[in-house]
Amino acid sequence: MPPPPAPAAGPIAAGGIAVVGAGIAGLSCARALHAAGRTVTVFDKGRSVGGRACTRREEPDAGAVLPFDHGAQYFTVKDERFARVVERWRDEGVVAxxxxxxxxxxxxxxxxxxxxxLMVGVPGMNALPRRLAEGLSVHSDRRVTALERTGAGWTLRFDEGPPAGPFEQVLVTAPAPQTAALLTGHAHFTPAVRRAExxxxxxxxxxxxxxxxxxxxxxxxxxxxxxxxxxxxxxxxxxxxxxxxxxxxxxxxxxxxxxxxxxxxxxxxxxxxxxxxxxxxxxxxxxxxxxxxxxxxxxxxxxxxxxxxxNAAPAEGAGECLYDSAAGLGAAGDWRLGGRIEGAFLSGLALAERAAP
Ligand SMILES: Cc1cc2nc3c(=O)[nH]c(=O)nc-3n(C[C@H](O)[C@H](O)[C@H](O)COP(=O)(O)OP(=O)(O)OC[C@H]3O[C@@H](n4cnc5c(N)ncnc54)[C@H](O)[C@@H]3O)c2cc1C
Missing domain, CATH: 3.90.660.10 (Polyamine Oxidase; Chain A, domain 2)
Incomplete structure (x- = not known):
């Protein structure tokens, strides 16, 4: 079965939870929040979902399409929670x-x-993020450049276009240096993010x-x-x-x-x-x-x-993600849990559980 099409961007609704990053971590987080009944809006600077779990389509000649998994090559499954999801994807033909x-x-x-x-997305690695993004409000081509705290909550600023918000919480799932850049001065755990490389x-x-x-x-x-x-x-x-x-x-x-x-x-x-x-x-x-x-x-x-x-971010205590409940800010990503697709998925899931217990 072909993967579902990437979600179309609709109007940006204020309120609820904003997730920055539509890689595996951001999408697993957003999907769990959505399933828990929370209003969630995802922003990504890329043209489509997936981040490093993606498929690039080269078109050197008219009519010729050459797909490549140029990021993650395959994934493995150890954790029971991820195994259950992968089993479902396998039944749906999303992975094989x-x-x-x-x-x-x-x-x-x-x-x-x-x-x-060794498992892969079908017909490309981007089948995983596309499946995770199904039914979510995802806004591509939106690079978040700053988070601003106002009385009403968090406002997101972008490199282009009007700001979005206010949101009750912002959860950032970009690679560690990009996450640290957005959270500096806002979340108590930012120094730990900065130490991940x-x-x-x-x-x-x-x-x-x-x-x-x-x-x-x-x-x-x-x-x-x-x-x-x-x-x-x-x-x-x-x-x-x-x-x-x-x-x-x-x-x-x-x-x-x-x-x-x-x-x-x-x-x-x-x-x-x-x-x-x-x-x-x-x-x-x-x-x-x-x-x-x-x-x-x-x-x-x-x-x-x-x-x-x-270097993974050092744990401040145990934890698959980082969360500052007073600020309403959180962070997740593969840099928290071993640098693989499974780690990204579990880190995003853990953050959803912290943000909407
Ligand atoms: C070359 C390569 C090979 C790999 N091989 C494997 C493999 O074989 N098996 C495996 O399990 N893993 C592999 N990995 C690792 C795997 O791809 C990652 O662990 C996983 O995809 C990370 O997911 P993530 O959501 O944490 O981060 P990402 O996929 O990086 O997602 C973060 C998202 O945040 C977005 N973003 C960043 N900054 C901003 C901003 N300011 N505003 C808005 N959006 C922003 C990015 O566009 C991106 O989509 C590989 C990675 C690479 C690059």
């Missing part, structure tokens, strides 16, 4: 197991690993006319060095076409660079980074498998500034 051959590539060897339980990730998106005959569909590229002794920029490669529900042609691969390399090269232009990533993948594949990667027929690069969580 990814049974691709996932290998570890090291030096002149590769070993396909046993990786049960993210690392960047460069993604390269490639398409090929002929399928590279590689003996794996996903690969952890573990070596620190390339065969020529230079630093290996790459951490991961995935064959998009091996995931369920994706168009089978053309052959498409997503490469992710290592976090330290991405940080070091974060300010370079995509056109400078891309050839280095493609050359590294070609060299690693040739060394490990003897196969030669054909030249890509399409290639582009995307930089995630706040991709992976380096």
């Amino acid at each position: 197991p990814w049974t691709g051959r996932v290998a570890a590539v090291e030096g002149d060897t590769f070993a396909v690993k046993h990786t049960p339980g 993210h690392q960047a990730c460069w993604a390269a998106l490639l398409a090929f006319d002929a399928a590279p005959a590689l003996p794996f569909d996903g690969a952890f590229l573990n070596d620190d060095r390339l065969p020529d002794g230079s630093p290996n920029p790459l951490a991961w490669a995935a064959r998009e076409t091996s995931k369920p529900g994706r168009p089978p042609t053309p052959e498409r691969w997503t490469l992710h660079a290592k976090a330290d390399w991405s940080d070091a090269h974060a300010d370079r232009p995509p056109a400078a980074v891309l050839p280095e990533m493609v050359a590294a993948f070609t060299a690693l594949v040739r060394q490990a498998t003897g196969e030669t990667l054909p030249a890509p027929t399409f290639q582009t690069a995307h930089r995630w500034r706040f991709a992976h969580v380096k």
